[in-house]
Amino acid sequence: MEQSIETTLVVNGATVTRRIQARQHLIDFLREELGLTGSHVGCEHGVCGACTVRVDGRIVRGCLMLAVQANGCRVDTIEGLSDSKELEKLQQAFHQKNALQCGFCTPGMLMAAQDLVRSKDKPTREEIRAHISGNYCRCTGYQAIVDAIEEVIQTGAIHG
Numbered sequence: 277m278e279q280s281i282e283t284t285l286v287v288n289g290a291t292v293t294r295r296i297q298a299r300q301h302l303i304d305f306l307r308e309e310l311g312l313t314g315s316h317v318g319c320e321h322g323v324c325g326a327c328t329v330r331v332d333g334r335i336v337r338g339c340l341m342l343a344v345q346a347n348g349c350r351v352d353t354i355e356g357l358s359d360s361k362e363l364e365k366l367q368q369a370f371h372q373k374n375a376l377q378c379g380f381c382t383p384g385m386l387m388a389a390q391d392l393v394r395s396k397d398k399p400t401r402e403e404i405r406a407h408i409s410g411n412y413c414r415c416t417g418y419q420a421i422v423d424a425i426e427e428v429i430q431t432g433a434i435h436g
């Protein structure tokens with residue numbers, strides 16, 4: 277029989293308490309139990325970055341963390357950061373620079389990009405590339421994505 281564990285976490289500012297299957301990954305809990313389907317599931321083994329969410333202020337792979345491990349943590353998803361407008365400048369820049377096509381990778385890409393925007397004053401283009409190197413995009417060739425992130429950083433349009 278599957279073991280479930282009572283777990284309390286704060287998701288996008290709202291406290292959630294559920295009994296969660298011990299083996300359920302955080303990304304599956306967010307998507308399937310809470311309906312937060314903005315974060316995507318690609319490789320399911322920590323390679324593609326589509327499942328990137330923020331836990332206690334740091335970005336993590338939602339497919340590599342069990343939901344019960346988030347007990348007591350604050351979890352922020354693409355929905356929360358969009359609603360709070362924290363991502364507004366990056367979203368505008370991605371749109372203007374044509375930095376997305378199918379958009380499957382974009383939520384994770386924005387989470388990773390915002391992590392860089394928050395953490396460092398003026399990263400170089402190479403540092404931007406390195407920071408998003410764990411987020412795969414099949415469509416854009418990355419050039420436009422790096423352009424968009426660079427523009428937000430250079431114009432000082434930093435939020436959060």
Ligand code: FES
Nearest residue numbers: 318319320325339
């Ligand atoms: S689905 Fe998590 S890194 Fe690919």
Ligand code: FES
Nearest residue numbers: 377379381413414
């Ligand atoms: S826009 Fe399609 S995978 Fe990135």
